[in-house]
Amino acid sequence: xxxxxxxxxxxxxxxxxxxxxxxxxxxxxxxxxxxxxxxxxxxxxxxxxxxxxxxxxxxxxxxxxxxxxxxxxxxxxxxxxxxxxxxxxxxxxxxxxxxxxxxxxxxxxxxxxxxxxxxxxxxxxxxxxxxxxxxxxxxxxxxxxxxxxxxxxxxxxxxxxxxxxxxxxxxxxxxxxxxxxxxxxxxxxxxxxxxxxxxxxxxxxxxxxxxxxxxxxxxxxxxxxxxxxxxxxxxxxxxxxxxxxxxxxxxxxxxxxxx
Numbered sequence: 001x002x003x004x005x006x007x008x009x010x011x012x013x014x015x016x017x018x019x020x021x022x023x024x025x026x027x028x029x030x031x032x033x034x035x036x037x038x039x040x041x042x043x044x045x046x047x048x049x050x051x052x053x054x055x056x057x058x059x060x061x062x063x064x065x066x067x068x069x070x071x072x073x074x075x076x077x078x079x080x081x082x083x084x085x086x087x088x089x090x091x092x093x094x095x096x097x098x099x100x101x102x103x104x105x106x107x108x109x110x111x112x113x114x115x116x117x118x119x120x121x122x123x124x125x126x127x128x129x130x131x132x133x134x135x136x137x138x139x140x141x142x143x144x145x146x147x148x149x150x151x152x153x154x155x156x157x158x159x160x161x162x163x164x165x166x167x168x169x170x171x172x173x174x175x176x177x178x179x180x181x182x183x184x185x186x187x188x189x190x191x192x193x194x195x196x197x198x199x200x201x202x203x204x205x206x207x208x209x210x211x212x213x214x215x216x217x218x219x220x221x222x223x224x225x226x227x228x229x230x231x232x233x234x235x236x237x238x239x240x241x242x243x244x245x246x247x248x249x250x251x252x253x254x255x256x257x258x259x
Contacts, residue, residue: 019052026056034063041073051080055092058099071099071108078112082119090121094130101137109137128157132164144171162192166201173205181205196226200235212242 022044030037037060045053058073074096081089093116100109113134116122122130131154138147148171154164169184185205188198199222206214219235226232 019049022049023052023056026053027059030056030060030063034060038064051077051084051086051088051092054080055095058095062099062102067099067103071096071103071105074099075112078115082115087121090116090119091126093119094122094126094133097130097133097137101133101140106137106140110134110141113137125158125161128154128161128164131157132161132167135164135167139167139171144175147171160191162188162195162198165191166195166198169205170201173201173208178205178209181208194225196222196229196231196235199225200231203235203238207238207242212246215242 026037026040026044029040037056041049041053041057041060045057049056054073054077058070058077061067061070061073074092078089078092078096081092093112097109097111097113097116100106100112113130116130117127117134131150135147135150135154138144138150148168151164151168151171154161155168158164165184165188169181169188172178172181172184182205185198185202188195189202192198199218203215203218203222206212206218216239219239222235223232223239226235
């Protein structure tokens with residue numbers, strides 16, 4: 001008889017708010033059926049759901065494959081959360097930034113990820129990953145200097161994140177800094193040696209250095225690891241190109257470096 005009474009006397013802070021309950025329900029619907037999530041999020045937003053409703057809408061639109069609509073929803077969620085001085089605004093700016101990248105809008109991604117980084121709400125791993133994401137955006141926008149600066153920040157904050165080392169290796173290769181590229185891809189491989197994207201880039205770096213055997217070994221590894229994935233298709237195309245070139249008589253034309 002006393003147990004229910006004790007539950008009633010618990011601190012309200014220990015119980016989820018109605019907004020949290022509505023958010024969890026909206027996300028549950030969206031995870032199972034994106035269109036149901038879109039309907040639920042829009043209904044909730046019209047009833048004053050605020051930034052949580054927009055966040056669920058962004059997730060629902062993403063699940064439905066509507067990258068432009070997802071970007072708009074995440075942008076609105078981040079703006080509303082910032083205005084409300086909500087503790088999740090930094091995370092929402094990260095989501096908006098990644099949505100912008102998916103929508104092919106790197107300048108907006110740079111702005112949104114910058115908002116996340118300067119929000120003061122991200123720490124440690126979350127901050128390091130935001131720097132990696134912004135580095136991707138800067139690279140897509142063609143600003144390699146700022147991309148490298150963000151990656152240096154990421155290496156300090158999340159030294160065990162293989163994506164940061166993979167990206168810095170790729171940038172170094174494209175700029176002709178092969179010693180740095182080899183060093184960074186080796187670091188990435190130590191952390192996540194079973195990643196086909198790392199094996200693919202290791203092959204790209206090898207062929208850039210004129211090491212055909214190393215390129216073949218790593219591209220074949222990418223195929224074995226990815227199987228039917230996109231890295232396997234790219235590696236197979238590179239191997240086919242290399243086979244075609246080896247079958248021809250020696251010519252003065254240089255081997256084309258993968259991009």
